Amino acid sequence: MSNTVRSKHGCWTCRLRKKKCDETRPACTTCVGLSITCHGYGPKPDWMDNGDAEKRTADSIKQIVKFTSRRKTGVRVPVRISALKLAPMSSASAPATKSTHDSEASRITTPPSDYKFLQNSRSAAEESILLMHFLDKVFPLQYPMYQPDIFEGGRGWLLALLLRTKPLYYAALALSSYHRRMLICQRISQRCRAVARVQEGKHLEACLIEAQKAMRSVDRFIQSRHNEVGVVLSIVQLVFFELFAGQNGVWKTHLNAAIDLYHKSCEDKLAHLGLSQVSRAKLCDDQPLKDEGAVVTQEVTTFRFLGGTIIWLDIISSVTSGTAPRLLSYHPGVLASDSQTKLDNIMGCRNCMMRQIGRIAALYAHRREATWAVTEFHQTAMGITKEIENELTGLEDPGASGKESELTGSQTDSITLVMKMFAWMATAYLHLITHGFQRLEELDAPISRTISLLRYHPGHLIPAVVAPLFMVGCCAREGDEQEYFRAIYASPQFQDPLYKHRARISSILEQVWTRRQTIGLSWDEVLEMGQVQTLLLL
Numbered sequence: 001m002s003n004t005v006r007s008k009h010g011c012w013t014c015r016l017r018k019k020k021c022d023e024t025r026p027a028c029t030t031c032v033g034l035s036i037t038c039h040g041y042g043p044k045p046d047w048m049d050n051g052d053a054e055k056r057t058a059d060s061i062k063q064i065v066k067f068t069s070r071r072k073t074g075v076r077v078p079v080r081i082s083a084l085k086l087a088p089m090s091s092a093s094a095p096a097t098k099s100t101h102d103s104e105a106s107r108i109t110t111p112p113s114d115y116k117f118l119q120n121s122r123s124a125a126e127e128s129i130l131l132m133h134f135l136d137k138v139f140p141l142q143y144p145m146y147q148p149d150i151f152e153g154g155r156g157w158l159l160a161l162l163l164r165t166k167p168l169y170y171a172a173l174a175l176s177s178y179h180r181r182m183l184i185c186q187r188i189s190q191r192c193r194a195v196a197r198v199q200e201g202k203h204l205e206a207c208l209i210e211a212q213k214a215m216r217s218v219d220r221f222i223q224s225r226h227n228e229v230g231v232v233l234s235i236v237q238l239v240f241f242e243l244f245a246g247q248n249g250v251w252k253t254h255l256n257a258a259i260d261l262y263h264k265s266c267e268d269k270l271a272h273l274g275l276s277q278v279s280r281a282k283l284c285d286d287q288p289l290k291d292e293g294a295v296v297t298q299e300v301t302t303f304r305f306l307g308g309t310i311i312w313l314d315i316i317s318s319v320t321s322g323t324a325p326r327l328l329s330y331h332p333g334v335l336a337s338d339s340q341t342k343l344d345n346i347m348g349c350r351n352c353m354m355r356q357i358g359r360i361a362a363l364y365a366h367r368r369e370a371t372w373a374v375t376e377f378h379q380t381a382m383g384i385t386k387e388i389e390n391e392l393t394g395l396e397d398p399g400a401s402g403k404e405s406e407l408t409g410s411q412t413d414s415i416t417l418v419m420k421m422f423a424w425m426a427t428a429y430l431h432l433i434t435h436g437f438q439r440l441e442e443l444d445a446p447i448s449r450t451i452s453l454l455r456y457h458p459g460h461l462i463p464a465v466v467a468p469l470f471m472v473g474c475c476a477r478e479g480d481e482q483e484y485f486r487a488i489y490a491s492p493q494f495q496d497p498l499y500k501h502r503a504r505i506s507s508i509l510e511q512v513w514t515r516r517q518t519i520g521l522s523w524d525e526v527l528e529m530g531q532v533q534t535l536l537l538l
Contacts, residue, residue, distance in 0.1 A: 012039035012048060013294075016058055027153055027294050034065050037160065040293025127173060134176035135159065141179075141498055142240055144463045145348030145418060151289055152301040160298055165230030171237040175244065182497045229273050229302050232261050236309055244498050249534030255313055259326050262310045266330065275299050286333070286340050307334065308346045313536070315358045316467055319429065320535045322527045324362035331355050348418035348464040356387050356426050364433040368524065381434055388430075392423050417453060418464050424450050425468035428475050436522040443475045451484050462493040467537035469494075470505055474512045474526070482513055501535070508532055 010021025011028045013036060021028050023041070031038035039045055047053040135155065140146070148154050162169050235258045242251040265273055270280045278292060279299035289297055311327050311334060318325045325331070334341050335351040335358075344350045363380055366372040372380075395416055424446035431443055450472045454462070462469070473485040488494060489506040496502075511529055515521050527533055 009041065011041055012045055013037060013061065016048065016054070017061065025291060027156075027297075031294070036061050036065060037298065038294040040291070040295075042291075042293050130173045130176040130180065131162065131169075133180050134162075134172045138172075138176050138179050138498070141463070141496060143346060144460075145344070145414065146346055148301070148345070151297070153294065153297055157298040157302045157305075161230045161233065161302060165234060167234035168230050168237060171234050171241060175237065175241045178241075178244070179498050186497065229275070229299070229306060232258060232265075232273075233302070233306050235261070236306065236313075239313065243501055243536055243538065249531075251536060252317070252534070255310075255317060256326075258310050259314055262307060262327065270303070273303070275303070279303075288340055304341045305346060308341045308343050311335070311341075312343055312347050312354065315354055315361065316537055318358070318361040318365075319467065319471075320527065320537065321533050322364065322368060322524075324365040325358045328358055328362055331358055344415045344419070348415060349422040350391075350415070350419055352387070352391055353419060353422045353426060356384055356391075357422065357429065359384055360426060360430050360433065363430075364523070367433065378434075381430060384426075384430060388423055388426050392420070395420055395423070414461060414464075417457060417461060420453060421450065421461075421465040421468040421472075425471040428471045432471075432474070432523045432526075436520070437475070437516050438520075440475050440477070443472075447472055447476055447481060451481065454488065455484075459491060459493040462488065462491065463496070463499075466494075466502070466505070470509060470537050473509050476513075478513070485509065499538070501538075504531065504535060505537065508535065 010023055011031065013031050014021035014028060016039075019030060021030060025041065027038035027040075047057050135158070139155070139158065162172055235254050238254045239251045239258065242254065269284055275283070276296060276299060278296050281287070282289070282292070282296065282300050283303055289300055292300075311325075311330065314325045314327050327334075332355075333339065335343070335355040337350075337352055339351060342351065343354050359380075363377065363384070367377055427446045428443055431439075435442075450468070469485070469488060473482075473489075476482045476485050486506075489502075489509070494502060508529060508531075512521075512526055515525070515529075
């Protein structure tokens with residue numbers, strides 16, 4: 001019998017559930033398999049008090065286990081999934097206005113009564129399908145280079161956030177439903193597609209309505225000044241939804257809102273995000289994760305992913321808007337080479353190169369607004385050029401040359417290849433804001449190396465390098481080079497049905513090539529072409 005006795009050193013979740021724990025660190029196998037929070041092996045949590053707090057935590061875990069178990073066995077879950085709440089914060093970090101916070105939180109975690117698909121008997125099964133479609137298909141399309149570290153718990157933070165943040169949950173379901181419908185339409189006969197396109201338009205409208213309902217609860221939550229991380233991520237999700245749905249520049253509104261909230265959160269030292277004290281300290285001091293337990297790991301991982309995503313989108317949007325990144329002042333810290341926020345884990349390019357692209361966007365904004373002297377402009381441009389060259393030198397394999405140098409040894413690493421693409425983008429971008437489309441022979445090397453890399457490497461990287469493809473493609477020479485970029489833009493990897501806006505990117509590229517035949521075309525004129533400033537290069 002002694003062999004079956006539960007370990008007294010198991011994780012706190014297994015002790016609470018009175019289950020045997022295999023004591024795997026940082027999260028035990030049982031908790032990971034059930035998609036529940038593993039509360040780790042550290043000091044006894046404050047909520048484990050044999051009272052109401054412990055009961056609430058136990059009830060929350062039971063609900064998640066019930067949902068996960070039924071989804072795995074194909075049994076329909078209840079039509080209305082109850083609110084899934086976080087474990088209570090420790091007494092040291094609990095806000096003074098706890099009752100107010102609970103009231104506000106319940107408004108977010110409880111499904112709104114006006115969601116149409118909650119009213120029919122099939123909604124629970126449909127939600128399970130859509131939720132898994134989002135996790136398995138849609139999220140990887142949004143973040144093709146995202147590779148969470150094992151110590152971060154994989155994508156567990158995302159599932160937990162989806163289940164406890166209803167605006168994010170429904171925004172994700174709306175996008176998942178839209179994408180799944182498009183894929184299904186591709187498989188039907190040609191004769192039925194005309195009808196399907198009409199239905200697709202109606203379906204998109206319905207999805208937008210559902211997403212807007214989700215955002216109404218977000219607006220109420222923002223006004224309460226207790227901005228949970230999940231709600232901010234809901235807004236970011238709406239940016240993608242509007243972009244994919246072809247809503248032109250509507251995505252800018254929500255991106256600006258996300259940027260504002262990120263800025264306010266940093267100003268408040270993360271006081272209004274519902275984070276534990278330990279997580280806030282980790283984030284404010286930019287400390288690495290060690291073995292703080294699953295709650296802290298999830299909170300820190302989520303905020304770093306969220307912050308990195310917002311900064312990335314801010315930089316990319318500034319390229320086509322002709323403005324400086326709004327979060328530029330945070331770049332020296334958040335995008336430092338030793339920062340714990342690592343953009344290469346989120347979108348494929350390391351912090352240092354994205355920081356240079358942000359500097360180029362800011363440099364262009366200064367030049368456009370005539371706020372800098374010519375000498376200051378050129379000195380800054382020279383400094384950026386040197387930084388780019390240093391980074392490229394660090395990426396080269398000194399023991400190889402030519403095409404093979406991009407395919408041997410450590411250079412086969414996808415991050416390195418994406419990093420090179422963004423470095424060549426930065427080189428082309430800086431040239432265009434400085435010289436326009438004159439002296440393009442100076443870009444022969446970046447253009448030929450871009451083509452060489454893509455030609456000799458699998459196409460799965462294409463979704464991660466849309467911005468470099470556009471910027472370098474603008475400078476491609478007539479003939480074989482432009483034909484190659486046309487082929488890339490027509491490839492299945494680029495023309496994913498979810499990314500409808502990419503057809504506009506290829507159209508604008510054709511306009512640039514045509515207009516280049518006119519002597520003196522400038523980057524200013526490119527930005528004034530049809531809807532370039534409403535384009536997000538993803």
